[in-house]
Every structure is written in C-alpha cells, then in structure tokens.
Amino acid sequence: MATDIVAQLADSLAKTGVEEGELSYKGQGRKLDDAQSVEEMVKEIQDFEGLQALRLEGNTYGVEAAQAIAKALETKKEFKCCYWSDMFTGRLRSEIPPALNSLGDALMLAGARLTVIDLSDNAFGPDGVKGIEKLLKSTACYTLQELRLNNCGMGIGGGKILAAALTQCHKKSSAEGAPLSLKMFVAGRNRLENDGATALAQAFQLMGSLEEVHMPQNGINHPGVTALATAMQHNANLRVLNLNDNTFTEKGAIAMAQALKHLRSIQVINFGDCLVRPAGATAIAETVSEGLPILKELNLAFGEITEEAALAVAQAVKDKDQLKRLDLNGNCLGEDGCKALKDCMVDMKMGDLLGSLSDDEGEPEDDEEDDDDDDDEEEDEEDIDEEELEEEEEEEEELEEERRGVKLSTPESAHRPPDVSSFLCFPSPDKLLKLGAKRALLIEQQVDVADAHKTAEAFLKIASVYKEENIDVKNAVLESIDALLKKAFGTPSFQGYNFVSALLVLLGLIKSEDKVKPVLVVPGHLHALEHVVQQDYFPKENVAVLEAFMSRNNKALESCGNATNSLQSTLQRFRSAS
Template sequence: MDSTGTIFDLRGRGLTLETREDAQQYLDEISTPSAITEIHLSGNTIGIGAAEAIGEALKEMNSLRVANFSDIFTRRSIAEIPKSLESLLTPLLHTYTLRSLDLSGNAFGERVAPVLVPLLTTNRSIHTLNLNNQGLGPAAGIILADALHRSALLSAENNEEPQLRVLIIGRNRLEHSAHAWGKAFSVHTNLEGVHMPQNGIKADGFGAIVKGLANARSLRHLNLQDNWGKNSVEGEDEDTDSWPHLTSALASWPSLAFLNIADCCLTPESFSPMLEQLAEGNHSSLHTLVLDNSDLNSETYEQMRGIVKDNLPALKTLSLALNEDLEDDEYVDEMVKALEDRGGEVVLDDEVEGERWSLPTYVEPAAVKAVPAAEPVEEIPKEEEKKDTSAEDELEAALAGLSLGK
C-alpha cells in the first residue's frame, strides 16, 4: 500500500500465492477497498484459490483505474489459468472507472481468449489494453478482435464514442487474424497508439490493418515492425503490396509522432511515395522514424535529406541500421548533422541495447510510486522468474504524451 492507501502493490515480489490464505494476508492491509485506484500483481505467481480471494477484493474496488496483471502465471498449468483469470476479470465487468488493463507476459495462449471476451465487450471504459507476448495465435486473435469490434458497435448504439486509445499486442503470432483487427480498428476511431510488432502478418493483413487505422485520425504511435508490408516469401502472392495503403493513410495522421516499419520488406520504390507524402509538411509532430533493414540506398537518402531537414521539424530519431550505402554517404552525413543540430540522432548501428523499439509494458504516466508490500511468504527461484523490464523507460517516453484518460 502507498501512504495514501490508493495503490495496492505486490509487483516484483516473487510471491507464490497459492491459496486464499496466501493472498488474504496481503489483502487484509487494505483498509478502504473503495479508495484503491491501482492494483499491481505483476511478477508473482497466482493460483486458483489466491485469484478467487483477490477477485472478491476487486468487487469492492469501485474506483479502480489501473489493473496490472502482467506476468502472474509463472509455473501455472494451462488448466489453472482460465479459472484464475476469470476470477480476476469478472469483478471488473462493471468497474467503469478502469482505464488501463495489463495482461502482458502471461503467454496463456488461445484457450484463454474466450475468458477475455465478456470484459472487452461489457466494460468499454478501458483506454489502454496491453496483451503483449501472450502466444495468442490467429484463432484467438480473431476472437479478441471481434470482441473489440463488437465493443465499439455497442458504444455507438448508446451514442457513445469508443474509449480504446492504446493497444499493445506484439509478439502474438496474429498472422491472418490481421483482417479482423483491421475491421476492429476501423470502428475504434479514437485510437492513439497501436503496437503490433513480430506477429507474422502478411502483406494483405498489413494492408487491412493500415486501412482500418486510417479512420483513427488522432493516431500518434504506430509500431508494425517485423511484419510484411509486401510479400517476399516463396509461395505467397508476390503481387500483394500494402505500402500504397500506408502512403494513403499517412495523410489521415497529422498527429503521428512515432512510426516503426523496420523489417517489413520496405523498398526504395515503396518508400519514395511515402516520402512525398511526408514532404507535404503535414507531419510536424513526427519525432521517431524507424526504418531498419529496409534495403534503402543512397538514392533514397538523397530524397530524404531535404525532407528530414525542412519538412519534419520535430524529428529527433531516425533509425537506418542494416540498410545499404550507409558508410561515407554524403546524404546520410547531411541527415546526421541536421538531427544532431536539433539534439537528435541518426541510428546507423544495429547493436543497440535490448529491444530498442519494443514496448512490452505499459507504465501509467504520473502513477504514484507505491511503498512495497510486506516480505513475501515464498519466493520464486530466481532461475524461474519471468521479468522483462528492459523497455519500460522507452515505452513511458513513447506513450506518455497520449491522452490516457487522465
């Protein structure tokens, strides 16, 4: 608990909460459940009995804004997880103060997706949904995308705008479910941040996502790294090219601040029309552009240099690692100098710390730092801990400016 009694924080304690009693000794510290605005359980392992006890406490937390349930099923069998998750999520169905739900890093796979559907369709107050690294697969991806699509339609039926602002769903093997996500995005018109790297999405699905997001005119953060903007896999339709859809969509995103399309089979021919769109001068907020491993060359850099200097005044980070003709190129040197003059950088080296552009964990901006809970009953052996905090600072910097229901 923090000093004001509004944050219940067990994160990172390495607790093994198996039974009701294991959880209850911590829940007993809560004097006024209705005052709790944040609950953080990440970095522990929670069994069915403990989840039931926590779920009962959640029923009384009617001011809850942040529910952090990331990385809470270490060493749990897939047979346990759906029941535990249901105990944690059912009390949130009508907690309409809820703004941020983080379920990342649980790797619970396809069979847990139906457990999420009631919450995603019933509680339409959530602004930030983090489902990063869940091993969902395309079947579960379709289930969840359809649930979010239904959610937006239900909001419209009640003459309400959809509330979802940020979706973080990278590293999930979403593959052909991308078409369902594009459909969902087309009705979630208030989206400001979408993070979908490393999902095995082919070019036709890439295009569906981009076309759906064209309706999100307040979009500020888009990460589609390591998917296919154009098919280059043997056996796939080589004529499928979705880069024209992204070029067209750029005109709909005047507030775009972060764009990562690295490792997406971008070519100089595909990128040239995008540069022409950026040269229109309508993207004065763009501060980060990630183009790693895109086969760009000196001709591309010649076209880019003037745009970087004159048409993208906010650009502070341009990443070109693993492209061609980077060494001793006069146009690259011009861009390096232009960004250094404004306090930025051109990234030419792929040996960056951690996953530089990966944003696996949402950190609530302006969240009050909580005092750690009491000592754990039982610690998870260190070799079994699942903890990935390498990119938390990067995410906070990238998303802190989004309007997340504050």
C-alpha cells in the same frame, strides 16, 4: 545543519508513494496457490477505501488464489486499472481461463468502469483471450482506454476472439450513447499473422479513437499490413504507430504511406525491420514531405533501402522542426551512400538526429535486386497444409513450456531481435549477454526514464545479475546501468529524489504508504549501487541521503555482508569529501 537537511529529506522521501488509490504487490516473485496464501492480500484489498488500481504482476496465481482476490474486488466500484501482467508463470494452461473469468466477474459485479487492462507477458494463448472475452464485452469496459496484451501468444484465433469482443463492446456502448474509445492498443509478439491483424483492423476502424498502436513482431505480411493501413486512416488522432519487425514489402509500405497522409497527429513511426524496400521508402518519404507536421521519430531501419530512397527520406524530414530521431541503420547504402546520407543531414543542420549506420548491409548486388511481385505471389499462394498445422501444434507446446518456466531457444534461422522485455521480466546473466553489444542502447530504449519508479525497478533488475567473478557479466551490468541512469539524470523532467525514494522502498530500507513489498536484496544490487554513486551523472546530494539510510541496521541487508560494508564505506568517503 547538513545532518538536519538530510534527515528532513529522508523523512520526505519515506512518505513518497505511488499513485493515489493504488495497491501494489508488483515483482514479489510469490507463488500463490490457494485462498490461504492470499489471506493478507485479500484483507488489504478489502480494507483499502477507494481502490482504483491493483498491481499483481511479477507473482504467480492459482485458480483458488485468483478467486479469493476476486471476491475482495466485488465491492470496489471505483476500480479502474488492472495491472496484471506476468501473473501465471508456471501455471497450467487450463488454470488461466477460470482465474481470469473469476477476476472479470468480480469487476462486473462491482460495477467497475475500467480504463486500463494490462495482461502482458502471460503467454496464455487463445484460451486466455477467452478468459477475458466476457469482461471485454461488458459495461465494465465501455470506458476502457488502454489494452495491453504484449507477448501473450494469442495467435490468429486469439486475435479474432479479441477483435470480436472489442467490436461487440463498441456496438453495445454506442447504443448507450458512450461508444468505446480505446486510445492505446499493445499486442507485440502474439503470432497474429494476417488473419488476426485483419480482424483487429476491422475493430480499429470501427472505433476510430486510437492514439497509440504497438503490434511489433507478429508475422504480418502485406495483406494484414494493408488492412491495418486502411484502419489507421479512420483513427485521425493516432500519435504512435509501431509495427516493427513485420513484413510490409512494397505493397504494404505503399498502402501504409497512403494511410499516413490522413494522420496529421502522428509523432512516432516505427517501421524498422519491415522490409519496406526502396519503393516503399520513397512512398513514405513523399507522405512525410507533404504532411506530418509534428513528426518526432521515423524508423525505417533494416528495410533493404538503397541510397537514393534513403536520401529521399532524409530530404523529406528537412522541415520537421520537432524531429528528434531518424533511423536508417541496417539498410543497403554502401560506404558512399552512408557518407552521402550523413552529409545531407549535416547540410540540413540535422546531423545529430541521424541514428547510427554501423550495421549497413552495403550496396545490393545486381542479381540480388528484390522482386516484390515474386514475394507477393508466394505469399498469396500459401495455404494451410500439414506443415503449418504441425507448426501451430509446436507453438502451443512452446506457450505451455513458457508458462512452466522452461527456457525456450530460438532457432538460428529465425530472425528475432534481442528480447529486452524478456530480460527485464526474468533477468539472468545469460539473457543480458545475449542482448549483444547494443544491450545498453536496447535497455535504454525499453525503459521509460520519465517514470522514476520504473527506472529504479529496471536498475535493480539489471543489477540483480551482477557477478563479481564473471568479468563479462560484470561489465555488461555496469555498462547497461550507466547508459540507463545517464539518460535518466540527463532528462530535465526526471525526478532524482523520487528515484532514490523508489530505490529505498524497493530495497526495503523505508516503508511506503502504497504497501509495495521490497525485492530480495542480493549483493549485486549493492555492488552496482556502489559503482553508480561514484559516477559523475549521479547527484552528490543523493549520496548523503543514501548514506543516511545505508548506515542503519536493516535486516534486508544482512545477507549481503561484504557488499553492504563496501557500499557503506564508499558512501561515507564520498559524503566526507563533499
């Protein structure tokens, strides 16, 4: 009887696919140079009736390959979603604009009405933005809702081109009675700086439809922050504002505090590592206290905030009954200040909502008091000189190297947080270790555990760097996986069966209707899975399903002999015990 139940469940899982109308080649790591290399892909695209979404990420496409795929898209009128991140690794900069142009031209010819464009992690610089400029201005983008350009190295020039294209799209679509209503904009790690941010702010203000804005780590100072603050006031439905790791200083923080007064729908505010300082934090606290009724997360970490300002922030969230997290770590509270803050939150019965204070910098010395006026004067006096031009040339060289797969090193003097997205895009043991002691938390925060498929993908990427002989790497992998899956299986909405299904599809043990190609299975995948099935957070009913598939002969597991046998033995033992 139990065997029949497992068999029925296995059949059900085997039929589970991704969203209807989606064709995926995600994460196959293929190098596709010419038309011949994508013949099978082109045929599948042509034969797919009602194609709405195409996932090309995690492969690398040459100009001819992109042109062949574009030809197949010319008849796909129902097409909506371009999931095209990380698709030019190893390509010359000159290859990217024509590849993007051909794909964009095809969608325009098809009469598509796009809702999602994701070109993140392509490091294509300003030229890459030029490659999508025509598409962004076209009727195909009048319906665009999500634009994701994270980690593309657009620079100031690219930011200006993008802003102009969005402005033109809004004007043309408005003339036809259906103005562009972009809801999500993602452009972290793009070197936009003040001029790029200011140009985009003007486009944001014109649209007034944004619900999520993510622009972390862009080198934006108070002039750019102030421009964004003004723009945000005109986006009344904004729910998420993430400007982490830019430099507000007092002027920018106060301007943003004023903008927040107009945003009653805001739920997540991430101004961590933004140097908001005591005056800025106090201004933000005042705004929070007076409004923001559905605030869920407030991050003011690493902002040189002192005890008095931190306590003002804590008091401001007192009546926020939807608050889930307050982060004031890495500020200047001192031991007594940390205790006072914790006591304050406990007294308000919100102690469990306060994040760790383990990185507190201690009370500032008198001679280290911040002088925003001095900082601002220095910023205002900055002019483009030979040194800045040299830096721009170096950035262009970095973009070229990044596309060619050259490992870039960040100078020790550069203040950059550990890059989880880079690890998840291109996993390596070294990258995992460099995430530091907080790697598990950082990964847990990066992955959307509400999505079982994404969670399965993240699990396999982490597990792929597992090294049995390297105890540091092994422990880092298992620690990260445990944190991720504990959070996932502890989330009420998480679909455990969908996770197992996605895992089996990605491992090549079952086929999926969405034609997702499996990953190359390595011993680390199986060693990590063997660890997971023995943990309390992993549902025992899922062990039976895994055992049913792992016991079959499968070519995908042939290269992992010892790891396969060990996992099978563990699954059988746990199955028998249950």
